[in-house]
Amino acid sequence: xxxxxxxxxxxxxxxxxxxxxxxxxxxxxxxxxxxxxxxxxxxxxxxxxxxxxxxxxxxxxxxxxxxxxxxxxxxxxxxxxxxxxxxxxxxxxxxxxxxxxxxxxxxxxxxxxxxxxxxxxxxxxxxxxxxxxxxxxxxxxxxxxxxxxxxxxxxxxxxxxxxxxxxxxxxxxxxxxxxxxxxxxxxxxxxxxxxxxxxxxxxxxxxxxxxxxxxxxxxxxxxxxxxxxxxxxxxxxxxxxxxxxxxxxxxxxxxxxxxxxxxxxxxxxxxxxxxxxxxxxxxxxxxxxxxxxxxxxxxxxxxxxxxxxxxxxxxxxxxxxxxxxxxxxxxxxxxxxxxxxxxxxxxxxxxxxxxxxxxxxxxxxxxxxxxxxxxxxxxxxxxxxxxxxxxxxxxxxxxxxxxxxxxxxxxxxxxxxxxxxxxx
Amino acid sequence: xxxxxxxxxxxxxxxxxxxxxxxxxxxxxxxxxxxxxxxxxxxxxxxxxxxxxxxxxxxxxxxxxxxxxxxxxxxxxxxxxxxxxxxxxxxxxxxxxxxxxxxxxxxxxxxxxxxxxxxxxxxxxxxxxxxxxxxxxxxxxxxxxxxxxxxxxxxxxxxxxxxxxxxxxxxxxxxxxxxxxxxxxxxxxxxxxxxxxxxxxxxxxxxxxxxxxxxxxxxxxxxxxxxxxxxxxxxxxxxxxxxxxxxxxxxxxxxxxxxxxxxxxxxxxxxxxxxxxxxxxxxxxxxxxxxxxxxxxxxxxxxxxxxxxxxxxxxxxxxxxxxxxxxxxxxxxxxxxxxxxxxxxxxxxxxxxxxxxxxxxxxxxxxxxxxxxxxxxxxxxxxxxxxxxxxxxxxxxxxxxxxxxxxxxxxxxxxxxxxxxxxx
Numbered sequence: 072x073x074x075x076x077x078x079x080x081x082x083x084x085x086x087x088x089x090x091x092x093x094x095x096x097x098x099x100x101x102x103x104x105x106x107x108x109x110x111x112x113x114x115x116x117x118x119x120x121x122x123x124x125x126x127x128x129x130x131x132x133x134x135x136x137x138x139x140x141x142x143x144x145x146x147x148x149x150x151x152x153x154x155x156x157x158x159x160x161x162x163x164x165x166x167x168x169x170x171x172x173x174x175x176x177x178x179x180x181x182x183x184x185x186x187x188x189x190x191x192x193x194x195x196x197x198x199x200x201x202x203x204x205x206x207x208x209x210x211x212x213x214x215x216x217x218x219x220x221x222x223x224x225x226x227x228x229x230x231x232x233x234x235x236x237x238x239x240x241x242x243x244x245x246x247x248x249x250x251x252x253x254x255x256x257x258x259x260x261x262x263x264x265x266x267x268x269x270x271x272x273x274x275x276x277x278x279x280x281x282x283x284x285x286x287x288x289x290x291x292x293x294x295x296x297x298x299x300x301x302x303x304x305x306x307x308x309x310x311x312x313x314x315x316x317x318x319x320x321x322x323x324x325x326x327x328x329x330x331x332x333x334x335x336x337x338x339x340x341x342x343x344x345x346x347x348x349x350x351x352x353x354x355x356x357x358x359x360x361x362x363x364x365x366x367x368x369x370x371x372x373x374x375x376x377x378x379x380x381x382x383x384x385x386x387x388x389x390x391x392x393x394x395x396x397x398x399x400x401x402x403x404x405x406x407x408x409x410x411x412x413x414x415x416x417x418x419x420x421x422x423x424x425x426x427x428x429x430x431x432x433x434x435x436x437x438x439x440x441x442x443x444x445x446x447x448x449x450x451x452x453x454x455x456x457x458x459x460x461x462x463x464x465x466x467x468x469x470x471x472x473x474x475x476x477x478x479x480x481x482x483x484x485x486x487x488x489x490x491x492x493x494x495x
Numbered sequence: 496x497x498x499x500x501x502x503x504x505x506x507x508x509x510x511x512x513x514x515x516x517x518x519x520x521x522x523x524x525x526x527x528x529x530x531x532x533x534x535x536x537x538x539x540x541x542x543x544x545x546x547x548x549x550x551x552x553x554x555x556x557x558x559x560x561x562x563x564x565x566x567x568x569x570x571x572x573x574x575x576x577x578x579x580x581x582x583x584x585x586x587x588x589x590x591x592x593x594x595x596x597x598x599x600x601x602x603x604x605x606x607x608x609x610x611x612x613x614x615x616x617x618x619x620x621x622x623x624x625x626x627x628x629x630x631x632x633x634x635x636x637x638x639x640x641x642x643x644x645x646x647x648x649x650x651x652x653x654x655x656x657x658x659x660x661x662x663x664x665x666x667x668x669x670x671x672x673x674x675x676x677x678x679x680x681x682x683x684x685x686x687x688x689x690x691x692x693x694x695x696x697x698x699x700x701x702x703x704x705x706x707x708x709x710x711x712x713x714x715x716x717x718x719x720x721x722x723x724x725x726x727x728x729x730x731x732x733x734x735x736x737x738x739x740x741x742x743x744x745x746x747x748x749x750x751x752x753x754x755x756x757x758x759x760x761x762x763x764x765x766x767x768x769x770x771x772x773x774x775x776x777x778x779x780x781x782x783x784x785x786x787x788x789x790x791x792x793x794x795x796x797x798x799x800x801x802x803x804x805x806x807x808x809x810x811x812x813x814x815x816x817x818x819x820x821x822x823x824x825x826x827x828x829x830x831x832x833x834x835x836x837x838x839x840x841x842x843x844x845x846x847x848x849x850x851x852x853x854x855x856x857x858x859x860x861x862x863x864x865x866x867x868x869x870x871x872x873x874x875x876x877x878x879x880x881x882x883x884x885x886x887x888x889x890x891x892x893x894x895x896x897x898x899x900x901x902x903x904x905x906x907x908x909x910x911x912x913x914x915x916x917x918x919x
Contacts, residue, residue, distance in 0.1 A: 076676050076713040077774060081615035084777040087784075090567075109564055117558035124548040134541035138757040140533055143514075179603055179783040186782050191505035212781045252500050289500040335562040335788035350501060353508040357636045358610050358782070359603040360511075364759035366787060 079195070084215040087208055088452045091432075096446055103482035106446045108262065108418060109473035110334050114389050119378045120333065123369055126376075133368075141364035143356045145177025145340070149371040153340055156374075157326065161314040169319045174342050176352060177362045181298050181327040181339035184351075185255075186212055187358070188294050188323050188341075191350045192252040193218040200238060200254035202230065204453035204466070206262045206296065209255060213455075220455035223254070227412070229268030230256065232275045239283045241459070248283060253292040253323075258311070260299040260417025263453045263468035267415055270310050277318040290346065294323045298339075301331035301383055303416035304391030313342060320344045328370050331383050336366040390418070393471040393479060400480050404487025406494045418472035421450075424465045428493055431464050436493055445485045503619070508639040511632055512876045515856075520870055527906035530870045532686065532842060533897035534758050538813050543802045544757065547793055550800075557792075565788035567780045569601025569764070573795040577764055580798075581750065585738040593743045598766050600776060601786045605722050605751040605763035608775075609679075610636055611782070612718050612747050612765075615774045616676040617642040624662060624678040626654065628877035628890070630686045630720065633679060637879075644879035647678070651836070653692030654680065656699045663707045665883070672707060677716040677747075682735070684723040684841025687877045687892035691839055694734050701742040714770065718747045722763075725755035725807055727840035728815030737766060744768045752794050755807050760790040814842070817895040817903060824904050828911025830918050842896035845874075848889045852917055855888050860917055869909045 075082065089106070096104040128134040144150065150172040158170035178184045193199065195217030201209070203222030213220050221238050224231035235254075242248045254276065258268040273293075280291045295312045312322045327339035343351055355361070373379040397420055401411055405422065412421035430436055430449045437449060450466025469486070471479055499506065513530070520528040552558040568574065574596040582594035602608045609632075617623065619641030625633070627646030637644050645662050648655035659678075666672045678700065682692040697717075704715045719736045736746045751763035767775055779785070797803040821844055825835055829846065836845035854860055854873045861873060874890025893910070895903055 074713040075770070076616055076711075076716065077771075078614065078616055078618045078621070078676075080618075081771075081774040081778075084615075084774055084781065086773070086777050087780055090780070112559055112563060115555075115559045115562040117552055117555050117562065120562060121549065121552035121558070124552065125545065128541055128545035128548065131539075131541050134545070135536055135539045136759075138539040138541060138544060138759040139536060140758045179787070182783045190502065191508075192500055192502055194502045194504075197502070208781070208784065215778070215781055252502075287500075289498040292500065333562040333789075334564045335560075337783065337785075337787035346499070347501075347505075349510070350505040350508055353510050353635075354504075354639070356511055356514070357508065357632070357639055359606045359761065360632065361761075363603070363761035363787060363790060365757075366789060 079217065080215055083217060085211065087211050089207060089448065092446060092448065099444070102444045102446055103474065103478045103485070104446045105469040105474055105479070105482045105486070106448045107473045108470055110330060110418070111389055111393070111472060114386050115333055115335070116382045119373065119382055120369065123372050123376065123378065127368055127372055137365050137368040139364060141361045141367065143352060143361045145175070145362055146364065146367040146371060147172065149177060149367045150175045152371060152374045157342070160308055161310045163314050169313050170342060174345070174348055176341045176343065176348070176355060177367060178339045178341055178355070179359070179362050180329050180337045181296065181325040182208065183358070184325040184339055184341035185209055185294070185296065187351050187354045189213060189216055189218065190354055191347055192292065196250060197252050198242065198247060198250045199252060200235070201455050202256055202261065203455070203457070204263055204450060205255065205455065206257050207452050210455050220457060222455050222457045222460065225264060225266055227266060229258070229266060229272035230276055232272065232279060235276060235279055239279065243283065243286050248287045249289070251287055251291055253294050254280065255294045255296065257296045257298065259297055259309070260302060260414050260419070262299070262417070263419055263448065263450070264421040265412050265414025265417055265419050267309060273312040274315050277312060277315050277321060280321065281318070290321055292321050292323055294325065296325045298325065298327050298330055299417040300326065302387065302390055302418065304387050304394065305415040320346070323347065331386065332370065332373065332379060336369065338362060338366050338370055390416070390471070393476060396476050397469070397471040397479050397483060400483035404484045406491050408494055409490065418470050420469050420471070422467050422469060424490070425494065426465050429464050430467045436489060439489045439492070440486055443485045443489055445482045447486065503641065504639055507641060509635065511635050513631060513872065516870060516872065523868070526868050526870055527898065527902045527909070528870045529893040529898055529903070529906045529910070530872045531897045532894055534754060534842070535813055535817070535896060538810050539757055539759070540806045543797065543806055544793065547796050547800065547802065551792055551796055561789050561792040563788060565785045565791065567776060567785045569599070569786055570788065570791040570795060571596065573601060573791045574599045576795060576798045581766070584732055585734045587738050593737050594766060598769070598772055600765045600767065600779060601791060602763045602765055602779070603783070603786050604753050604761040605720065605749040606632065607782070608749040608763055608765035609633055609718070609720065611775045611778045613637060613640055613642065614778055615771055616716065620674060621676050622666065622671060622674045623676060624659070625879050626680055626685065627879070627881070628687055628874060629679065629879065630681050631876050634879050644881060646879050646881045646884065649688060649690055651690060653682070653690060653696035654700055656696065656703060659700060659703055663703065667707065667710050672711045673713070675711055675715055677718050678704065679718045679720065681720045681722065683721055683733070684726060684838050684843070686723070686841070687843055687872065687874070688845040689836050689838025689841055689843050691733060697736040698739050701736060701739050701745060704745065705742065714745055716745050716747055718749065720749045722749065722751050722754055723841040724750065726811065726814055726842065728811050728818065729839040744770070747771065755810065756794065756797065756803060760793065762786060762790050762794055814840070814895070817900060820900050821893070821895040821903050821907060824907035828908045830915050832918055833914065842894050844893050844895070846891050846893060848914070849918065850889050853888050854891045860913060863913045863916070864910055867909045867913055869906045871910065
């Protein structure tokens with residue numbers, strides 16, 4: 072049998088570009104990986120989770136529901152707690168409408184929500200606008216779906232609105248606007264740049280999108296990926312796009328409990344506009360008819376008991392410290408020619424090198440770093456395939472999430488030495 | 496904005512037909528539901544899970560990995576244990592090849608494996624053969640994907656092979672064979688009929704499929720859904736289709752730990768032929784880059800400690816008992832005109848009424864049962880939309896899974912009274 076039975080999706084889907092890096096790191100234990108987006112091992116809440124489970128499973132009354140099927144939408148208590156928390160954070164005056172538990176869906180990490188949003192909106196050939204650069208796994212979802220993407224330039228406070236308008240205008244002129252379904256932004260401590268989108272930019276972006284809806288012939292949504300929102304260690308929280316008055320019906324909000332509590336539990340949530348709630352809920356029904364009940368009950372208990380808040384505070388302090396360790400190491404070791412993007416939270420530094428220094432897997436820099444046992448994520452992996460511009464390849468993402476302090480120091484020093492060598 | 500931005504998938508996806516029944520049951524607490532496919536509340540292993548977590552989370556060494564991200568394929572220990580168990584069950588001589596941990600993927604319940612198998616193989620317009628009747632959520636997946644289905648008659652020992660050949664022959668004549676990607680069978684204590692497929696039928700089915708591959712121009716797979724395999728309470732285990740010599744490269748096996756241990760943990764697994772492993776793995780990467788690590792570590796510990804086996808034995812005894820309670824109630828209350836299908840495991844009885852008695856949601860029987868506060872699953876919901884035959888609508892699925900013994904007795908008695916009333 073020479074021919075394959077695979078569907079178009081099955082033929083298109085690929086391994087994420089990062090998986091090669093991950094395997095490399097696993098196969099060479101001496102390698103210092105500043106590439107992994109894992110969270111800090113030390114901070115995982117082993118003690119709190121042990122106590123929470125001991126409580127939850129101490130009686131059949133509370134234990135049985137945690138071990139039984141739940142509903143496809145997710146645990147009602149967790150949804151209520153989440154809705155209350157996030158409407159408070161967003162200072163929304165109509166919490167019942169915008170942040171209602173009835174618009175909320177618990178998912179297997181926020182990743183599943185991203186996947187289902189693309190499933191619900193995109194046919195092959197449709198177009199999704201993304202930040203330039205953006206989260207590479209999302210690009211993989213689009214690629215497998217056969218959707219195209221266009222990059223929108225990223226400033227230090229989020230989308231470059233002028234460029235967003237240019238991109239939309241160009242798509243309008245080429246009669247491709249009817250294929251544009253949404254824009255995807257990672258709005259807090261973005262992966263990979265660490266950039267946080269200001270509230271003003273959210274307002275402006277939503278207004279711009281709305282202006283092009285008539286020509287598109289349908290709504291254009293904004294998918295806000297807030298995966299890192301809680302990992303803030305500087306500045307005040309910024310309201311989500313759901314808080315933009317008169318536009319919440321165009322916002323899909325993807326949140327998560329994995330990163331702020333424990334990545335091993337993989338519980339995320341989505342807040343969806345009414346127009347999308349039923350289709351996405353029914354997709355979820357087909358995927359798995361509901362996220363595992365056990366971690367949901369655990370999280371609800373963590374929130375109610377205060378352990379969640381307590382752990383989050385520890386986590387924030389820890390990442391703030393590790394970010395400082397990395398900053399100091401960068402200042403001491405990286406040549407002044409390198410432009411560093413300073414995050415106010417999250418897990419990443421973004422470094423922009425002189426244009427002449429390439430960072431890709433085949434570059435001298437990458438190979439030399441590897442020879443010195445240090446790994447980073449080449450910037451080019453984070454850029455979509457946009458036919459209207461060349462893919463930048465002189466940047467890198469370096470993470471202080473998973474590495475130990477010692478490894479951050481040593482890894483950055485090695486990387487700095489390699490860089491100085493190349494730049495001089 | 497009148498037009499929708501939804502994709503074709505987003506527009507096609509529907510609520511499962513059963514969700515209306517579920518909501519009904521929730522909104523009327525006095526209702527006795529013999530419809531739910533939930534597992535027995537009483538048997539949920541609260542004590543064992545408490546002890547397992549206490550152990551797992553007693554040290555940071557074992558606790559941290561359970562709370563950290565895992566890999567997309569799933570926990571290596573759980574995959575190894577599962578592979579060893581199932582190759583033993585299947586008596587396969589080449590366990591390394593057929594049941595290799597390298598061919599195994601941990602999923603969010605077996606449901607996610609079913610979803611991804613369809614994603615990887617089916618484009619809109621493709622055809623999947625299913626048992627007639629079959630698991631309705633699977634029909635929902637096909638419908639949303641835009642795939643068509645054809646029913647293959649079900650005997651008491653599985654697929655009617657003569658009919659399978661007829662269906663394939665007809666598809667060959669109408670030049671539709673190239674659209675046929677797989678056959679889906681629920682091979683143990685089938686949902687909804689309780690039928691178990693004999694090993695001989697698996698051998699024959701795979702041989703028949705292979706004969707038609709040339710005309711199809713590609714492999715035709717057999718997706719074996721073994722969700723109920725471990726819930727056996729009579730007879731010996733039957734080998735899976737993976738054990739059919741020379742054909743394991745056409746078998747996708749979907750197993751689960753949810754039903755035999757605890758439904759709230761939602762951990763399933765797939766064993767995939769080499770040709771499909773990478774595409775499905777990469778789909779999983781896009782879905783959620785790996786099932787939650789915590790329940791996987793829990794299960795691995797449950798298996799190693801013997802608690803899993805112990806619990807399963809309790810469960811099997813309990814369901815055997817509840818099935819006996821239901822059988823007695825059926826014998827005492829159902830008219831002799833009703834043909835009962837006796838299961839050797841699983842959660843369901845299947846009842847075939849005289850053709851004149853309809854069982855659908857609008858039927859006298861269903862409405863009268865509802866008026867007497869008892870709920871069953873109408874048989875028609877379990878039949879695919881097959882243009883080549885009329886959909887039977889004189890059957891019902893009744894479950895002894897979730898209901899208490901008392902409710903089984905009272906519910907069946909009420910249903911029997913309604914039936915006697917209609918038949919006389």
